[in-house]
Amino acid sequence: MTDPDKPSDRGDQTRSALVQAAMAEFSDNGYHAASNRDIAAQAQANQALIGYHFGGKQGLYLAVFQFISEQVQQHTGSVIAQMKARLGSLPEGEPLDAEAREACIQLVLGLVERMAKLFVSPLFKPAAQLILREQQKPTQAFDILYESFMRPSLQVVTALVQRLRPKDSREDAALLVITILGQILIFRAGRSTALRHLAWEDIGPDQLAAILKRVKTSTRLLLSTEDET
Amino acid sequence: MTDPDKPSDRGDQTRSALVQAAMAEFSDNGYHAASNRDIAAQAQANQALIGYHFGGKQGLYLAVFQFISEQVQQHTGSVIAQMKARLGSLPEGEPLDAEAREACIQLVLGLVERMAKLFVSPLFKPAAQLILREQQKPTQAFDILYESFMRPSLQVVTALVQRLRPKDSREDAALLVITILGQILIFRAGRSTALRHLAWEDIGPDQLAAILKRVKTSTRLLLSTEDET
DNA sequence: TTGACTTAATCAAGCGATTAACTAAGATTG
DNA sequence: CAATCTTAGTTAATCGCTTGATTAAGTCAA
Numbered sequence: 001m002t003d004p005d006k007p008s009d010r011g012d013q014t015r016s017a018l019v020q021a022a023m024a025e026f027s028d029n030g031y032h033a034a035s036n037r038d039i040a041a042q043a044q045a046n047q048a049l050i051g052y053h054f055g056g057k058q059g060l061y062l063a064v065f066q067f068i069s070e071q072v073q074q075h076t077g078s079v080i081a082q083m084k085a086r087l088g089s090l091p092e093g094e095p096l097d098a099e100a101r102e103a104c105i106q107l108v109l110g111l112v113e114r115m116a117k118l119f120v121s122p123l124f125k126p127a128a129q130l131i132l133r134e135q136q137k138p139t140q141a142f143d144i145l146y147e148s149f150m151r152p153s154l155q156v157v158t159a160l161v162q163r164l165r166p167k168d169s170r171e172d173a174a175l176l177v178i179t180i181l182g183q184i185l186i187f188r189a190g191r192s193t194a195l196r197h198l199a200w201e202d203i204g205p206d207q208l209a210a211i212l213k214r215v216k217t218s219t220r221l222l223l224s225t226e227d228e229t
Numbered sequence: 230m231t232d233p234d235k236p237s238d239r240g241d242q243t244r245s246a247l248v249q250a251a252m253a254e255f256s257d258n259g260y261h262a263a264s265n266r267d268i269a270a271q272a273q274a275n276q277a278l279i280g281y282h283f284g285g286k287q288g289l290y291l292a293v294f295q296f297i298s299e300q301v302q303q304h305t306g307s308v309i310a311q312m313k314a315r316l317g318s319l320p321e322g323e324p325l326d327a328e329a330r331e332a333c334i335q336l337v338l339g340l341v342e343r344m345a346k347l348f349v350s351p352l353f354k355p356a357a358q359l360i361l362r363e364q365q366k367p368t369q370a371f372d373i374l375y376e377s378f379m380r381p382s383l384q385v386v387t388a389l390v391q392r393l394r395p396k397d398s399r400e401d402a403a404l405l406v407i408t409i410l411g412q413i414l415i416f417r418a419g420r421s422t423a424l425r426h427l428a429w430e431d432i433g434p435d436q437l438a439a440i441l442k443r444v445k446t447s448t449r450l451l452l453s454t455e456d457e458t
Numbered sequence: 459t460t461g462a463c464t465t466a467a468t469c470a471a472g473c474g475a476t477t478a479a480c481t482a483a484g485a486t487t488g
Numbered sequence: 489c490a491a492t493c494t495t496a497g498t499t500a501a502t503c504g505c506t507t508g509a510t511t512a513a514g515t516c517a518a
Contacts, residue, residue, distance in 0.1 A: 032261050036475085037473080048476080132361065178419075190410070196379075198404065274464085275465055285509070
């Protein structure tokens with residue numbers, strides 16, 4: 001019964017190893033450049049197992065995005081849940097008092113911090129590259145990403161922002177959320193440019209702290225200031 | 230002498246056609262997925278001409294980035310020049326008066342507008358995708374991009390920002406510039422997510438106007454507000 | 459005629475997919 | 489109990505096809 005390293009089925013271990021290897025290979029140079037042979041070799045498995053377990057290269061590709069979605073949800077799920085709870089407990093019709101405003105701002109800043117850490121993490125690099133590529137040429141894989149964690153997160157954050165800036169339309173709030181995200185995303189999407197311009201060799205703890213300070217300051221400012229007309 | 234559509238050498242036309250076709254093909258699914266045969270076919274040229282004119286696939290790839298660099302410089306060069314001129318004419322040691330501040334802010338907003346238009350333009354889409362890909366795995370091509378137009382632009386904007394926020398260190402200013410850029414970049418790098426969340430089908434003139442309004446408002450705010458400590 | 463340019467043909471190498479044969483572990487029999 | 493069957497997982501080998509590069513022959517304006 002109590003087997004040491006999970007007896008699970010042999011198949012499960014193989015599938016997992018293939019997905020891990022595939023994520024690395026696909027992210028490295030794209031779907032086409034990754035070869036089933038290389039993926040199998042890196043997973044210490046036979047090439048034909050890709051066909052057996054996933055139906056083929058494309059099936060494996062989609063399985064990678066399933067895996068990524070689960071990973072991200074584990075990382076941000078708790079903050080999103082907190083936001084939903086707070087949103088539900090907010091007085092419905094009327095403006096927020098200072099205390100409630102600050103609590104909401106803290107929630108948004110918390111999510112900003114989590115996402116910044118995720119984007120910058122070396123462990124998340126392969127996944128981030130795959131997500132970025134799907135943004136340029138969305139396939140079926142993008143739907144998996146969007147429905148599983150992007151839509152839920154964006155919706156709840158936007159709702160929160162709209163409570164903080166009651167004069168904003170839903171589109172105004174959504175635009176603000178997107179641009180706040182952009183301030184973080186650029187450290188992944190424009191990584192090399194950012195590093196060179198900042199004369200950083202890498203993004204370590206010190207650099208992450210500097211990024212967070214900048215982005216949190218800006219975000220707080222943007223959430224607190226009503227636009228002039 | 231006065232030939233209608235440039236007599237130029239046959240070779241020039243072939244090279245140009247190959248570069249254009251290559252940009253489209255490379256951007257579509259990446260370096261490896263693009264085949265010399267497809268590129269040649271789209272350029273209505275023979276496959277072996279790639280070897281003859283560019284030495285091989287990689288040479289053609291680099292030529293594409295030369296071309297992109299020239300394109301971008303034509304698009305943003307004038308604003309950068311204006312900035313350099315303004316920077317030179319600013320009083321050296323002392324804080325700026327309200328008039329000078331506003332002029333500097335307008336210059337930054339002008340660049341923001343140009344870059345937003347560029348990022349969003351369908352014509353620039355292939356180039357943008359190639360630039361994004363080079364950020365994730367920089368090759369020799371990234372050096373071409375960075376040295377030709379990224380470094381000059383970033384340096385002058387950062388210098389301008391530092392005059393607007395004298396308390397900021399050079400790194401503070403650089404960070405602010407990067408995050409402002411991020412607010413624009415996300416509409417290219419995170420295009421699909423942004424479109425879905427905003428319930429936009431595409432980024433047309435109306436959507437571009439909304440983006441510009443949001444980004445310009447935020448940028449002005451960020452440039453004008455000293456950070457609290 | 460010269461030299462830049464272009465062409466069709468060919469090469470070895472790598473690709474994704476498929477197949478038939480093999481293994482191991484459970485379930486079903488007599 | 490043991491012989492047999494069933495099924496999931498795995499393997500090596502092979503298929504037709506496309507890849508980037510090269511080459512020798514050909515074109516064409518100066």
